[in-house]
Amino acid sequence: MSDLVSWSRIKNLPGPAWVLLLGNFFVRGSYFMVWPFISVLLYQKFKLSATEIGLWLTSAALLAVVLGFYAGYLSDRFGRYPLLLAAAVLGTFAFSCFALVQSKEGFICCIFLSTLPRALWDAPSKAWLGDSLPDPKDRELALQGLYFMVNAGAAIGPLLGLSAGMTGNPLTFFITAFSYFALGVAVLFFRQKPKQSLQSYNPMRFGQTLFLLKKDQLFLLVIVANILVTFIYAHCDSSLIQYLTRAEVPELVALISAMIILNSTVIVLFQFPLLRLMAGWPVVSRIYAGLLLLAVSQLGFALNPPEWFWGWIAAVFVLSLGEAILFANMNVHLDQLAPASLRGSYFGAASLYAIGYSLSPVLGGVILDLWGGPALFAISFSLCLAVFISYRYSGKLKRPDFIQLELEWQEQAKQGTIAGS
Secondary structure (H helix, E strand, C coil): CCCCCCCCHHHCCCCCHHHHHHHHHHHHHHHCHHHHHHHHHHHHHHHHCCCHHHHHHHHHHHHHHHHHHHHHHHHHHHHHHHHHHHHHHHHHHHHHHHHHHCHHHHHHHHHHHHHHHHHHHHHHHHHHHHCCCCCCCHHHHHHHHHHHHHHHHHHHHHHHHHHHHHHHHHHHHHHHHHHHHHHHHHHCCCCCCCCCCCCCCCCHHHHHHHHCCCHHHHHHHHHHHHHHHHHHHHCCCHHHHHHHHHCCCHHHHHHHHHHHHHHHHHHHHHHHHHHCCCCCCCCCHHHHHHHHHHHHHHHHHHHHCCCCHHHHHHHHHHHHHHHHHHHHHHHHHHHHHHHHHHHHHHHHHHHHHHHHHHHHHHHHHHHHHHHHHHHHHHHHHHHHHHHHHHHHHHHCCCCCCHHHHHHHHHHHHHHCCCCCC
């Protein structure tokens, strides 16, 4: 593991990997110029309640979950490039519309549109990394680097978009649209490159792919556990901000921006040092460490007085350390679980993590309206413990023999017992 982050390994990553790494930096940087302030705009400009804001954000995220699941399968069957190009085109269109609409209805429609590009991009792009990088260490480095670049962009975006994002300045939305356009051009440039692997593409129909996925009980339990992780973490994007807004904390805008920037900055500064520190740890042990820090941060949110600025900053710092360990290694863990022929489908199924993101705003809003912020974060702490127990139990589950399952499927398919779709 000592050579995992060596310069020689980094510079030898192929062109498609650099498209993903650099492209995600610019897209996410521009995206975070506007997205963190969407819930504030809905509240201040259109006077929506916490539950209404949560409902719309949840509905949009659920649509993205369904699309993301299917996108992974489509990339296995038809290739990565069509999905990546579609994501770039849709992102360009969605954020251009954001810049032009003025009505509440139009703004809500744009929220739905803006969640779809990531759904189309996420699973095919990670599968593309796997196709391009047969060495497991190269894949882990690229997945760690992908998360690093996303957060580097997220650290810069809010700083650049602070004043414009709070007022809905059209320029910030156009910058995000242009970033997606530039990413689409880069994907087109590498379309004919010979390093793309075709051997991982799977001709199975969607129903047949689901038949194989449901046999992997370890994978299914990991999916459920990670849905809970994203549910807990997503409160920092929506419910926490709503709680702080309604509590009328001093210097609200400065606090929100400081928390967002601190979150991404900590990940940028600490992700790879923490990776070196945990070099000899199994991936699941790293996930345990991340869960512990996530649980401590939830206690901090539950107990901190609303007016104590530095208490919120400290809790976000702990949360960010946990995130730096947890989320990158969740991707690495999933890559280790996925058979090569189903890599896109496994990462597509991981889009179900977004169920946690999608339920978090609406359930968080309801809990805020009924019981308040401390109760919300106390519940989140309890869920951290449930996730830890789930991961401990998952190690006892056996994985299926995929080769044998595919042979069984072929035999059953001949008898018409499995319906494709």
